[in-house]
Structures are given as C-alpha cells and as structure tokens.
Amino acid sequence: MNEPAWGDDPPVHRRVAVVGLGNVLLGDDGLGPFVVRHFEARYDYPPWVSVSDLGTPGLDLVPFVADATALIVVDTILLDEPPGTLRLYRQEQLLAAPRGQRLSPHDPGLVETLQMLAFCGDGPREVLLVGVVPHLCAPRPGLSAAARAAAEQAVEMVAEELRRMGVPLIQRLQPLEADIFWERSLVREGEAQ
Amino acid sequence: MSKRIVIDPITRIEGHLRIDVEVEQGAVKDAWSSGQMWRGIEPILKGRDPRDAWLFTQRICGVCTTVHAITSVRAVENALGIEVPLNAQYIRNIIIAAHCLHDHIVHFYQLSALDWVDVVSALKADPDKTAALAESLSAWPRNSKHEMRAVKAKLAEFVERGQLGIFANGYWGHPAMKLPPEVNLLAVAHYLQALEYQRIANQVVALLGSKTPNIQNLAVGGVANAINLDNPATLNMDKLYKIKGLLEQAAAFVQQVYLVDLAAVAAMYADWLPYGKGVTNYLAVPDLPLDRAGKVFDLPGGTIFDANLSAVQEIKSFDDPYFRDNVSESIARAWYDGDWERHPWEEETVPRYTDYDPNGRYSWVKAPRFQGKPMQVGPLAQVLVGYALGHEPIKRWADVVLETAGTLAKAKLSPAILHSTLGRHAARGIRAAVMAELALKHWQLLVENIGKGDTEIFTPWDYPKGEIRGFGFHEAPRGTLSHWVVIRDGAIANYQAVVPSTWNAGPRDAKGQKGPYEASLVGNPIADPERPLEVLRTVHSFDPCLACAIHTLDPEGRELARVRTL
Numbered sequence: 075m076n077e078p079a080w081g082d083d084p085p086v087h088r089r090v091a092v093v094g095l096g097n098v099l100l101g102d103d104g105l106g107p108f109v110v111r112h113f114e115a116r117y118d119y120p121p122w123v124s125v126s127d128l129g130t131p132g133l134d135l136v137p138f139v140a141d142a143t144a145l146i147v148v149d150t151i152l153l154d155e156p157p158g159t160l161r162l163y164r165q166e167q168l169l170a171a172p173r174g175q176r177l178s179p180h181d182p183g184l185v186e187t188l189q190m191l192a193f194c195g196d197g198p199r200e201v202l203l204v205g206v207v208p209h210l211c212a213p214r215p216g217l218s219a220a221a222r223a224a225a226e227q228a229v230e231m232v233a234e235e236l237r238r239m240g241v242p243l244i245q246r247l248q249p250l251e252a253d254i255f256w257e258r259s260l261v262r263e264g265e266a267q
Numbered sequence: 268m269s270k271r272i273v274i275d276p277i278t279r280i281e282g283h284l285r286i287d288v289e290v291e292q293g294a295v296k297d298a299w300s301s302g303q304m305w306r307g308i309e310p311i312l313k314g315r316d317p318r319d320a321w322l323f324t325q326r327i328c329g330v331c332t333t334v335h336a337i338t339s340v341r342a343v344e345n346a347l348g349i350e351v352p353l354n355a356q357y358i359r360n361i362i363i364a365a366h367c368l369h370d371h372i373v374h375f376y377q378l379s380a381l382d383w384v385d386v387v388s389a390l391k392a393d394p395d396k397t398a399a400l401a402e403s404l405s406a407w408p409r410n411s412k413h414e415m416r417a418v419k420a421k422l423a424e425f426v427e428r429g430q431l432g433i434f435a436n437g438y439w440g441h442p443a444m445k446l447p448p449e450v451n452l453l454a455v456a457h458y459l460q461a462l463e464y465q466r467i468a469n470q471v472v473a474l475l476g477s478k479t480p481n482i483q484n485l486a487v488g489g490v491a492n493a494i495n496l497d498n499p500a501t502l503n504m505d506k507l508y509k510i511k512g513l514l515e516q517a518a519a520f521v522q523q524v525y526l527v528d529l530a531a532v533a534a535m536y537a538d539w540l541p542y543g544k545g546v547t548n549y550l551a552v553p554d555l556p557l558d559r560a561g562k563v564f565d566l567p568g569g570t571i572f573d574a575n576l577s578a579v580q581e582i583k584s585f586d587d588p589y590f591r592d593n594v595s596e597s598i599a600r601a602w603y604d605g606d607w608e609r610h611p612w613e614e615e616t617v618p619r620y621t622d623y624d625p626n627g628r629y630s631w632v633k634a635p636r637f638q639g640k641p642m643q644v645g646p647l648a649q650v651l652v653g654y655a656l657g658h659e660p661i662k663r664w665a666d667v668v669l670e671t672a673g674t675l676a677k678a679k680l681s682p683a684i685l686h687s688t689l690g691r692h693a694a695r696g697i698r699a700a701v702m703a704e705l706a707l708k709h710w711q712l713l714v715e716n717i718g719k720g721d722t723e724i725f726t727p728w729d730y731p732k733g734e735i736r737g738f739g740f741h742e743a744p745r746g747t748l749s750h751w752v753v754i755r756d757g758a759i760a761n762y763q764a765v766v767p768s769t770w771n772a773g774p775r776d777a778k779g780q781k782g783p784y785e786a787s788l789v790g791n792p793i794a795d796p797e798r799p800l801e802v803l804r805t806v807h808s809f810d811p812c813l814a815c816a817i818h819t820l821d822p823e824g825r826e827l828a829r830v831r832t833l
Contacts, residue, residue, distance in 0.1 A: 098326050099323065099326050099327070129326055129329040129480055129481055130328070130329025130330075131480050133373055133377055134373070134480050136462060136465070137465075137479070140462075190377070190462065193425060193459070194459055195421075213308060213311060255319070256326070
C-alpha cells in the first residue's frame with residue numbers, strides 16, 4: 075500500500091488521525107500517550123492531521139476515528155516477544171483477528187470500532203497500528219527502560235508512515251517540551267492558580 | 268444436581284470481571300462477582316498536589332474520564348470549603364449532561380441491545396412493515412420505508428460477505444431471543460443511527476472541555492473556559508449556539524427513539540420483568556447544582572431501603588453529613604490486608620492476594636456499604652429516588668415509558684416493575700430523557716447569566732496549613748461516584764474513590780450480604796448453560812465498568828473471555 079489513503083481526493087477531504095491508547099497510570103501501558111505527546115512536541119504538521127492522547131476509550135474511540143481517511147494507532151501489544159519489541163500492523167491483519175465473548179460492555183475496542191464504522195460505510199480507509207511489547211503494566215506511572223527506548227523508535231515510525239502517506243511534516247528546530255504530566259514530580263511549585 | 272458456570276476473562280486484555288453462577292433446575296441458585304484486577308490507583312496520588320488530582324483520577328478509567336475529573340475537583344473544593352462561580356457550575360453541568368447522553372446511548376445500542384436483539388433474524392423482516400410499526404410508535408423522521416430497506420440491504424450484504432464482525436459475539440437463535448424480525452430490523456437501524464447521535468453528544472463535551480475523552484477545562488475552584496462573547500478564541504455566542512444545536516439533536520434522538528425502543532423491548536420481553544431485582548436498597552446523590560455552594564440541585568439524591576419508596580430520605584447538599592458519615596467499605600471478602608469495614612478517609616489500600624475462594628476472599632473489588640447495607644446505584648436508583656420525592660421531570664418521563672410499554676404489552680405497568688433487569692434499562696432511558704431536557708435548561712441558565720454581565724469562572728483560594736478533609740460526589744452514568752481526600756500541608760495524604768461499579772459489583776461483606784450483581788442473578792432462568800445469555804443480560808443491565816483500567820491490544824486475536832461449565 076504505497077498510495078495515499080485518500081487517492082485523488084482534494085486536500086479538503088483529507089483527515090489523518092494519530093491516536094495514542096493506553097493507561098498512563100499503569101507503567102508501560104502509558105506508551106501510546108507518551109509517544110503521541112512526544113511526536114507532537116517534535117513535529118509540526120498540517121491542521122488536517124489530529125494527534126490525540128485518548129487513554130483507554132473502548133468504544134468512545136468512535137468519534138475520533140469516524141471522520142478520518144487514515145488512522146495511526148500507537149499502543150502496547152500482547153505478543154510473546156521481548157519487552158520493547160516494536161511492530162507495525164496493517165488494517166487487514168487487525169481485522170482478521172478472531173474476537174471472543176464480551177463480558178463487560180467495555181470490552182470492545184479498536185477492532186470493534188473499525189468493524190462498526192465499516193458497517194456504517196464510514197471509517198478510515200487505511201489503518202496502522204504501531205505496537206510495542208510492554209515490560210510491566212502495574213499501577214505506577216512511568217515507562218520501563220525497554221519501553222522508553224522503543225517509544226523513541228515509535229515516534230520516528232509514526233513520522234515515517236505519515237510521510238509515506240504524503241503528509242508534509244516539519245521537524246521543529248527546537249522541540250517543545252512534551253507534557254508527560256504523569257511523570258511529573260509530586261508537589262508542584264508556585265502559587266495556586 | 269447443580270452445575271457451576273464461570274465466565275472468566277482469561278487474558279489480561281480489558282476483561283476483568285469474572286462471574287460465577289451455580290445453576291440448579293434451569294435457574295441461578297447462587298452467584299459470585301469478582302473483580303480480577305487490582306486498581307490500586309489511590310496510592311499513586313499520595314504526596315501529590317491536590318490541584319493535580321483530577322488529571323490523574325480522570326485516567327482511572329478510559330470511559331469514565333470526565334466523571335472522575337469532576338468528582339475530584341468537587342472533593343478538593345469541599346476540603347478547602349470554597350464555592351465555585353455560577354458559570355463554572357453551569358458549564359460543568361452541561362458537560363455532565365452531554366457526557367451522560369453519550370454514555371447512555373452507547374450503553375443501550377452498542378453495548379447491550381444485542382442481548383435482546385437477534386440481528387440475523389432481522390434479515391427475515393419486511394422493511395415496509397418495520398417502517399409502519401416504527402411510525403405508529405414515534406414521530407421520528409428517520410423511520411421511513413426507504414431507511415429500513417436500505418438497512419436491510421446493507422445487513423444482507425454484510426452477512427453475505429461474512430463480515431458480520433461487529434455482531435459476531437451475539438447469541439443468534441438462542442431460545443431466549445424473542446423479538447419479531449421487524450423489531451429486530453428496527454433495532455439494527457437505530458443501532459446505526461445511535462452511532463451518529465452519541466458522537467453529537469460527545470461534540471458538546473469536546474467544545475466545552477476543549478478535548479475529549481480527557482477534558483482540559485477544569486480547575487479546583489472553577490473552570491478554565493474564558494468567557495468573552497466577542498472573542499473567537501473563548502467561549503462565545505457562536506460556540507454557545509453550536510452547543511445548543513447539538514444538544515437539541517441528541518435530545519430528539521433520546522426522546523423519540525431510545526425511549527420508544529426501550530418501551531418496545533420491555534413490552535415484548537414482559538416475561539423477563541420478574542427477573543433481576545436483587546438488592547432493593549438504593550443510593551443516588553443529587554447533581555446539577557443550581558447555586559454556588561451546592562445546596563440546590565436539578566437532579567435529586569437520597570436513599571431507599573427494602574424498596575420502600577415512601578420512606579425515601581433525601582441527600583440535600585454537597586456537604587450533607589447523612590452521606591458523609593454513612594459510607595464505608597468492607598474488605599472482609601476481598602484481597603486486601605485485614606478484615607475491616609472503614610470510612611473512606613480512614614482506609615488504606617494494601618493488596619494481599621490469596622486464591623479465588625468463593626467461601627473466603629474472591630475479588631479485588633471492595634464492598635461499599637451505606638449504614639452497613641449493600642446499595643444498588645445507577646440510573647434506577649436515581650429514578651426511584653426522584654419518583655419517590657415527586658421530581659416532576661423524572662415522574663413525567665417514567666410515566667411515558669410505563670404507559671408506552673403498557674400499551675404495547677396490553678397490561679397496566681406500575682413503577683414496581685422497575686425493580687428488575689429490564690427496569691435498569693428503562694431507568695437509564697428515563698434518566699437520559701430527563702438529562703436531555705436539563706442540559707438545555709442549563710444552557711439557558713448559562714446564557715442568561717452571561718447576559719447579565721457575569722463572566723466569573725474561578726474562585727481564588729489558598730491552602731490552609733495542617734490537615735483538611737473533603738469529599739465530593741457526582742451522579743455519574745453508572746451511579747453514585749464519590750472521592751474522599753485528606754490533605755496535609757498542601758499535599759495529598761489519603762485519597763479514595765468509591766466508584767459506582769464497586770457499589771454494584773462488590774463481593775459479599777463480613778455478614779455475608781451479597782452485592783447487587785450477585786443478588787440480581789439469583790433466580791434468573793438459564794436455558795442453555797453453554798450459552799448463558801441470561802447472565803449477560805442481567806450483568807449488562809448494570810452497565811459494568813471494571814474493565815477499562817488497562818488496554819493492551821491483542822493484534823493476533825486471542826480469546827477475550829470464555830465460558831466454562833463445571
């Protein structure tokens with residue numbers, strides 16, 4: 075798939091969504107939010123690209139994905155590979171995976187969102203998953219060394235895929251400071267707001 | 268002979284609720300509800316700045332972000348003893364109402380309708396008859412023959428191509444599925460429309476919260492939405508009218524589609540009305556404050572014990588000692604160190620995992636109690652409390668649902684049927700209809716207040732030295748949510764969140780009293796133990812949310828949860 079997802083669509087119809095998924099309070103599960111916030115700090119991109127840290131939205135993913143022509147998801151993945159392993163998945167691989175029984179209504183996630191949108195005739199035409207195998211997802215904010223190293227590569231992988239799609243990116247000469255509030259030290263300095 | 272059914276998430280992806288039921292002679296004899304993952308979020312907050320607490324608590328759960336953010340700022344404001352400006356109350360209230368509309372619509376259509384609707388059966392429907400039926404029930408303009416034919420064609424194409432993925436987890440052809448094909452087709456049509464309207468409701472949250480799902484506009488003491496009607500970068504008339512238009516669209520869907528579908532499902536599953544009652548002690552808190560201090564509200568709160576509506580006791584303010592002094596949590600049957608039942612300010616969260624033992628400890632969920640009693644929380648609790656207190660909009664919309672369902676079922680339905688699995692669904696729809704109305708009312712209040720020249724959005728404050736304590740509550744889509752904070756010299760010394768799904772999914776306590784999920788499952792019929800649809804119906808009716816604390820994707824598709832019969 076080397077053609078941009080929007081084919082010959084005029085620019086006004088292009089919309090690319092980059093979303094980071096995961097729980098920032100649970101160690102490496104916060105990788106997705108960490109990567110997209112660093113991407114935002116490092117690159118400038120056109121207004122038709124949206125970059126969002128969505129946490130763990132379940133089906134609340136729908137509003138962010140429905141209008142996008144192309145979607146890049148960054149998340150941790152379950153895989154029997156060493157922590158920090160980085161993988162790129164494409165739409166066909168994601169949709170081919172079998173699904174199990176729902177128990178909690180909040181089980182649905184990315185795959186269900188995409189299938190649902192496909193049924194409505196909406197949804198992105200190109201979907202990529204940038205996935206990293208986590209080391210530890212336990213209740214303590216902050217990434218492990220393995221995940222942090224992979225996060226660096228993941229930021230560049232997102233940039234590379236966007237460029238491949240034809241998105242003009244500008245690397246900031248002076249990167250902004252990424253707001254990783256969950257890694258902030260305990261008590262803030264200064265006055266009450 | 269009895270048989271044990273276990274519905275158990277076997278991977279750590281998302282599913283963290285395990286339900287065990289003992290089945291004898293085709294019905295549930297006993298049940299156990301177990302949270303399979305330690306949340307342990309509270310210790311993360313210790314030592315942090317209370318101004319940051321809401322940023323962290325809105326990450327507890329990815330679906331309930333907004334509700335934890337709002338409850339957290341209320342708890343810290345309560346500890347500081349500060350009032351917030353009227354504009355801040357109204358803006359928070361509109362966010363609360365819009366988020367609730369989004370959440371209730373998604374819950375019914377996308378998350379639980381398939382427990383009652385057989386999608387495959389919809390293929391046998393006559394679309395013209397479907398449209399005729401729909402038009403006889405509601406004035407909704409999108410129930411036409413054209414619309415129903417198009418949905419049926421789309422569904423047929425999907426089935427033919429083997430792409431029924433979204434519906435792949437349904438129990439097609441299960442003996443407990445009873446809707447006629449036309450009603451199933453109507454439900455599929457509205458399932459698709461619901462996707463549009465939940466997005467519309469979500470746009471309101473995004474416009475005011477600046478981002479969703481994790482809103483950015485809160486502050487301890489108010490909101491960060493600068494108001495200047497002439498400035499394109501702030502909250503201005505253009506944005507306000509956009510919000511009004513979106514709320515009106517969501518309200519029309521709730522009142523003309525969601526509520527009518529609920530009445531139809533309840534009427535056609537009238538045989539299910541006796542099931543799922545469970546715990547009939549109810550707790551709801553007041554919400555949508557109309558004043559700065561939180562003493563006057565548009566949504567009522569209170570307690571009901573043993574289904575006795577005439578003895579309802581009201582919860583009257585953000586500082587009401589009746590709520591503050593009566594909440595406790597028991598860990599007698601949960602995997603924590605000790606066997607105490609304590610007030611949230613006095614709790615500690617020290618995990619101590621032992622094996623799953625239904626006669627001993629079997630859950631990570633604590634067992635919250637009010638005056639030592641298990642309580643059911645959620646839309647049903649609020650609707651019953653409101654009904655008992657004579658709250659006009661709740662009574663009016665409840666009567667609409669009961670009358671519509673009664674006409675279809677050809678029976679007189681009284682509010683007593685609401686103590687049930689279907690009653691929880693009906694109450695959620697009633698609450699959504701009330702919320703839709705109140706969202707527009709609070710929009711009006713905000714616009715009028717700004718019109719008077721009031722643009723205040725924030726109350727300045729300072730930390731006192733020494734120790735202060737506070738609590739904040741919010742009637743969230745899944746029910747009563749409370750946060751409890753102890754602040755010492757400007758840093759968090761203790762923080763506890765007592766969440767709706769803890770009230771409902773909690774285990775037994777030291778006295779052996781069952782939690783609401785457990786009690787509501789007892790007596791449910793089980794037609795086929797290999798496919799326990801009935802268990803899912805009752806558990807889903809609570810809108811459980813234990814599952815969203817962690818979210819690792821499984822791109823190679825392993826089993827999400829499985830059903831085992833022993």
